Amino acid sequence: MMKRYKLEMKEGNNALLKEIEKQANEYFSGKRRAFDLPLDQHGTSFEKNVWNALTTIPYGETRSYGEMAAQLGKPGAARAVGRANGMNYIAVIIPCHRVIDANGELHGYGGGLWRKKWLLEHEGAIPKPMFA
Numbered sequence: 001m002m003k004r005y006k007l008e009m010k011e012g013n014n015a016l017l018k019e020i021e022k023q024a025n026e027y028f029s030g031k032r033r034a035f036d037l038p039l040d041q042h043g044t045s046f047e048k049n050v051w052n053a054l055t056t057i058p059y060g061e062t063r064s065y066g067e068m069a070a071q072l073g074k075p076g077a078a079r080a081v082g083r084a085n086g087m088n089y090i091a092v093i094i095p096c097h098r099v100i101d102a103n104g105e106l107h108g109y110g111g112g113l114w115r116k117k118w119l120l121e122h123e124g125a126i127p128k129p130m131f132a
Contacts, residue, residue: 033059050084057098060124064102
């Protein structure tokens, strides 16, 4: 699986890194739907609120930037939610790929839209193409 997705993990003795590797392997093999890791990401209080809200989007579902802003009690802050998503440096663990445009279009993913599309297909949030 690691070769298929061009991923590489190096052996180490750090318990946290081993747990990250275990959970990542489970996620990419379809056995894990959410990560359970201690997180200490630095950002503004708004960014942290957005990142916490992202973890509430269930596997296989999406939300619009506007829906996320409303959930945070900040209707009209969809662009700010998008900027906070862009500052999320632990994508997949904090699933910012689950946020899409109000019209259902994929938009703005630091890892590339093809990767966002793949993650959403992997989770079943959007159908996989019949012919690749």
